[in-house]
Structure formats: structure tokens, C-alpha cells
Amino acid sequence: MSESIVTNKSYGYNSAKIWQIALFALNNTATNLYLFTLTFVSYYATGVAGLTVVVISTILTFMRVFDGITDPIIGFIIDKTESKFGKFRPIMIIGNIIIAGSILTMYNVTHQLPEEFQMIFFIAAYAVYIIGYTMQTAVTKAGQTVLTNHPKQRPLFSIFDSVYNIGVFTGGQIFVASYLIAKHGDFNMALFTELNTIVMIAAGVFTVLATIAIWNKDRKEYFGLADLTVNTRFRDYLPIFKANRPLQMLVIAASTDKVASLVMRQAPVMVMFFGIMLGDYALSGTISLITIVPGLIITFLGVMYARKSGMKNTLVKASWLGVISFGILIPFFLIIDPSIISLESMGGITIVFLILFSIGTGIGTLTPSIVIPMIADVSDYETFKTGRYVPGMIGTIFSFIDKMVSSLAPALVGFLVAIIGYKNEFPQLGETLTTPLLIMTLIIAFGIPILGWLISIIAMKFYILDKKKMNEIQSAIADEKQKSEEEEDEDEAMVW
Template identity: 45%
Template sequence: MSKVNVTYNRAKLWQIGLFALNNTATNIAMVLMGYLAFFGQNVLGLMAAVIGVVITGMRIFDGFTDPVIGYFIDRTEGKFGKFRPFMLVGNIIIVASMYLIFAVAPTLEQSIRFPMLMLFYVIYVIGYTFQTACTKAAQAVLTNDPKQRPMFSMFDGIYNAILFAVAGLVITSILPPKFELGMLDPGLWKQVAILFGGLSFTLTILAIIGIWDKDKKENFGTGDSSEPIKVKEYLPIIKNNRAIQMLVIAASTDKLAMQLTNATQIYFYGNVLLNVSLQGEIGAITTPLVIALTFIGVMYARKMGQKKAFILGTWASMAMLFALLIIQPFDNISLTSMNGTTILLMTLILLQKGFASVSGNMVIPMIADCADYEVYRSGKFIPGMMGTLFSFVDKLISSFASTLLGVGLAMIGLGNAIIEPGTSATGSFFLLIMVCMFIIPILGHAASIIAMKYYPLDEAKMAEIQDEIQKIKNEQAIA
């Protein structure tokens, strides 16, 4: 195959940095929803197993909405582009539903809290799908330079590290002392919903500014989108695109583990380490080093390719999880009087989060690689379907996280109990926390490593793909 001089669609660094905030905007909502199991059981007074089933059911519904939204994104080509309208409308829905769930639901009569919670969550799911689909799909128009695409991961990793640390600190340490009932006080959750909702909307506006000049027809695949994709064409595309298949398996198993870990963390810090505020405090302390590891991972990806960076981060994260599970440095943890056990725990958590961030933040730009692979393979530019197909399976699998935790709590007799932070976890409760925090994530990483063995898009293949797409563009320019 003869080589051509590829004219890359490169983005300015500030465009990548601003657009990455779209993922941060939806992650703000995801972080808050990660507390839904705790909120539903301990504030709304609903059974843990019931809340788990609700969350699972709604995430499955969320998954089925993804291909529909992807189809409309691929067929959208209006004055405001493919992605900007979905980003704005989606975020408005997200912000409104967050307020309904965490501020309005506690004020309702007990008898209608459950059905109204389901309704509010359905609304949230629709908005979340609108906006998250754009994060994945718009990567294909933001830049197609293999050296630039990992830069999204750098910004995304930095933003997420700060978000997860600060959000945990706000919810578990800063706000609880201001309310009489601490984390069990409905007023706390109302304030969090307002604060998080306002921030999410602001970041969405910035992300729209970042993608504004890239959300144009000339950046859609080969630049020729005169023949819209038909519904019947999706199945053979999905069947033959090995790259998206393997990426879905790798990322969704890790996502299941991450969702389960997020839901369980409040019990790990509150009932194993016996200090729930440590969740935010340790996160804040380790954040700068997590960002540093993420930066190193992105530089490695720019040099060696995103596939190799994903695999390296996954192996290293799994090693740290094994160390935490085997050593269990959980006794006498204190940030005021630092001891060897505290330092060991913080070091292992830091390394695990940092390495997991390297692999996790590679996923979104890797979806763009899969979209380019489809242009190379079949000539079809369908970033919406690539992104939402990924989300569809990802959500179906990861949706079981809350169910696993809820059913686990029910099986050990804590499904309908109020679990006070500071009460020591022993016996089956301790075992359940270890399984959810460490064992299932280890299995998720193992599945990811196996899937990556069959993922075809390494650095050399991506160079070949961009070369072929440039040839098609050159032929169209001559014609």
C-alpha cells in the first residue's frame, strides 16, 4: 500500500481541554448517582435490594436508549452540527433530574417515593444518554492525529482526579458537619444537587465552546456524508468491527468493577476504616500524584499507542488491588498521626487509582479509533453508533453493580437496615466489602487484558487507517 502525506484534522490544545469538560460534566452526575444506593436506603427509607434493582433496571433502560440516540446523532447535520444540540439539551435534563431525585424526593410522602424515584431516574437516564453519547462520538471530529488523541485522556484524567477527590470531600467531610443529621440529612443532599448541577451546566457550556469549530461536515469521516446510514446497515457493521467488540468487553468489565467500588466505598471507609471522612481526605491528598501518573501514561500512549497504554495501566492496577486484598492495611488509619499502615494504605490506593486512570482514560479516544476503523473498513462514518453501541453494552454489564451490592447486603441481613458510619464491619459484612472493593475489580481487569489480545488497533494499524482515509479524501477532492 502506497503512502500519502496525511493532512490531519488537528485540534488546538485549548479545544481538547475544553471539550474534555463534557465528560467531567456528566461525571459530576455519575458521582452523585454513585451515592444513590446509600441515599435511597438511609434517607428515603427504601430497601437496599429494591434500590439496587431500580438502579439496575434504569441502567438497562439507559443502555437501550443509547443506539437510538446514536442513530439520530449520525443522521444529524444541522446549523449547530451533530453534537452541540445533544450536549446542551442532555445537560439541562440531567441537572433538572438531579434536583428532583435528591431535593424533591425526600419531601414526598413515603408511599409515593419509590414510583417517583423511578420516574425521576428515567428522566435522568435520557439526559445522561444524550450528553455522554457526544463525549464518545465527537472524538472522531475533534482530532484524528494519533499523537493528539491521547491528549484528551490527559485532560480527562486530570479533571476526573480532581472531581472525584473534591466531590468525595464535599459530600463526606465538608458538608456533613453543617447539617444536624450529617449524611443522613435531606438538606445535605439538596445542597449537593444544587451545587453539582450548577457546576455541571457551566462545564457543559465550556465544552460546547471547545467543540464549536470542529462540529462541521468537513470533519465527518471522509467529508462526504451525502448518504445517511440506514438502520439495516448497523448489524453487519457491528458484526464485523472487531475493534469495537473487544473494546466494549475490556471497558465494560472494568466499568462494572468501578461502579461497584464507587457504591461500596462509603462502607469501606465508614465501616472498615471507621472514618467516612477519610474517603474525601485521602482522595484529596492522592490527587496530585494520580494526575502525575495519568500524565506519564498519556505521554507513553503518544509514543507507543493507546492499546499498549491501556494494557500497561490495567496490569499495574490489578497488581495494586492484589496487594490491598492480601496485605489489608486497614487498622489504625489516621491522617492526624501518620503511621506505617496509613502510609502503606495511601501508597497502594494512590498507585491503584493512578494506574486505573491511565487505562480508563484511554477508552474514550480509543472509541474514536474504532470509528475511524469503520470508515477504513466500510466507508461509513458512524461515530454516534460507535459511541452508543459501546455505551449500550457497557451499561448493560455495569448496571448490575448496584444490584450486586444490594443483593449482597440483603443476603447478610442488612438489606433493610440503616448502616451507621463508624460501626465496625465484621464477618460477612467485611467479606462482602472485600469482594466488592477488590475481588470483582481484579476479575474485571483480567477480562480486559484477555479482550485486548484480540483488539486490532495498535499504533501501526492506526497509521495505516489514517493513510487510507486520506487517499479517499484526495480522490474526492479530484472528483
């Protein structure tokens, strides 16, 4: 089939050009740029504005909860939006403008205020940022429904998104650490000004490109059943979630994977694994760079497999691969001396570790990327089942629960290390590797991801949206649309 905009009469496929998928993925990249730059906001708040570490930590935790609360509200607004500029484009652009304005205000005004007003102003500016951020990120999920419903195209979003995200988070970290810190000497106002200027310009350009990508798809004829769409109220959120089993299962699979991924990336876990167990904390950065290429290869192969066999099947097979790779690493580290792993003398043990670790971390990159287009499948299922076209509500139900569950990652790490006696502080660099510390490091670094993948596999057993079912759904929606159009033509003919 041509990659151009065509409709398959058999299944009702609405296809997109490859460049449209590639550019629409930049909408997620635009918001991730801001997410990246705000990983340094605590340095601004404590080093420039003068807020305390305890205060800023409390504020950022509270803002995480507020972020989840805004999701359902923004999702409802998206579903109710009807304008001559479409449903999604206005939300994307307004959201990006709000984000840029809040960042400018936050970084340029907070430290200028009297000390007694700084905290209140910072909270207000951050809250406004979250509203804009939620608006734009909600479109990333909801807009998938109109961009394409072709089973060989929806997974392609994952490739572009993964590549862009590596550029943002890995490339961005290198840019800050190797260039901006070297240029400005520290996290000072000059550094934040340069970083934020670059981010705002890049995010603005990416948003415009994403808007262009979805331009001719952001029309009513692509909105579910169009004129047949059932009216939905805000209080329908809970009934929709309770009645949509695929949504429930996808939320369980994705949120547990997210927790597993976030747990492994927590700073104390990196110290425990690389700094204490392997005895070389510098390996954490070097190995992160080494695993980029295998991660991209795994994502590419996974997406190609998803185009052929469906996203559900791919998520299950990838999860099993992750279970096997990390499952081997646990007894592997119980048998060997972890300190002999070194990049200076690449022995067989180091090579085996790099292969298995790269596979596991690559799967950790693939599975979240596959989930985003799967949300569009769930939205189409809701339209098929009830007649409702509510991609905003479906996407933000997913985001709300995902954020609430994933916010447990730091607490989970703290609880687990407390079990082995670290109640007042986390394990520190230079500590002796005791047996309890070794076992707990393996549990957190590998056991928790394995548990997340196993829960995903179980959840997918009750997720009915495989390739065959999605073909049935797209065909039924297309038939319903065609039937409606024929009835409208008959009504017009009778009037004349």
C-alpha cells in the same frame, strides 16, 4: 507539529488546539455534575418526597436498565442529525436543557403532589433526565472523532477529564459534607435547592464552553468520508458490532475494568476493607484524599506515554502495573497484621501499603480515562473498513454494553459475601475479622480488579488498533477524501 488546526498530508491528521481539548472535556464534566448530585436523590425521595427505601431502590435499579436502552436510540439520532448548527452541538445543548429541566421538575414538584402520584411522577421525571443525560454523554464519545484524530492529541482528553472528575466527585463530596450539611443541618429541601442551583449553573457554563471548543470542527468535512458515508439503518447495530472486532475487544476490556472498579467502591467493600480488616473506617476518606495526587501523576505519565507509544500499548502496560501492585498486596496482607496500618505512626508497613494501593487505584483511574479516546479510534476503524461514519452508534454500543455489565457490581458483591455466610445482611462495622472474611475481603478488594486487568490484557491481544495501524487508517481515510474531492472538481469542470 504545531498544536493548531492543521492537517498532516502524510496521515490525514486533523489536529486541535490544546484549549479545544481542555474545554470539550467539560462536556463530560457537565454530565458528571448531575451524576454526582443525583447520588443524593434517594435522600430527597425518602426524606422529602416520602417514598420508601425499597421503592426508591427498585426505581433506581430499573432506571439503570432504561439508561442502557436509550443509548442505541440516541446514538442513531446523532448519526442521522444534519443541521446548519452541526451534528453534535444541537444534541449537547438540547440534552443539557432537558437535564436541567428534569432536575428542576423532579426536586420541586414531586413532594408537592398527592402521595398516590409521587412515584409515577418521580419515575417520569427521572426517565426524562436519563434521555437528556444520554444525549449529552453520547456526544462526549462521538465528538472525539471530529475534535482531533492526531495520536499525540487524543490521549490528552484523559488528563483533563481525570482532573475535572476529581474536582467533581472528591471536591463535590467535601463541599456537601463540610459546607452544605454544616449550613443546612441535614439533607433537606434547602440543601437540595442550593446544591442543584450551583450544579445547573456550572453544568450550563461547561456545556457552553464545550460547544465553543467543538464549534469549528462540527462540520461535514470532518465527518468520516463526508459525502462518501454509507447510509446506515437502526437494524445495522448488531451487524456493526459483530463485524467490528476492535469494538468487541474494547468493550470487553473496558467493561471488566469498570466492574472491578465499581466492586471495590461499593459501600460494603469499604466497610469490609477499612472498617473491619484495617479496623479504622475513617481511613477510607483520608486515604482517598492521599491517593488523589498519585492518581493524577499516574494519569499524566500514562497519557504522556500514550502520546508516544499509542493508547493500546499504554492500556496493556498500565493493566500489568495494576496486576503487580494489587498482586503484591494480597500476600502482603496475609503475612502482616492489617490493624497495624495507621496514618498516626507512619511505619514501613503503612508506607508500603500506601505506595502499592496508590499505584493500583491510580491505574483504576487511568484505564477508564484512556478508553474514551480509544472509542474514537474504533469509530475511525469502522469508517476505514466500511465507509460508515457512525460515531454515535459506535459510542452508544459501547455505553450500552458497559452499563449493562457494570450494573452487575452490587450483585457480584452480594453473591461473594453470601458464600461466606452473609446471606441476610452485609458485614457490619465492629465485627471480628475471621479468616473467611479476611480472604473474601482480599478477593473482592484486590482479586476482582486483578481479574479485570488480566481480561483487559487478553482482550488487547486481539485489538489491532495500535499506533501503526491508526496511522494507516488515518492516511487511507485522508486519501479517500482527497480522491473524492478531485473527482468532484473534475465533474464540475466537465459541466462548465
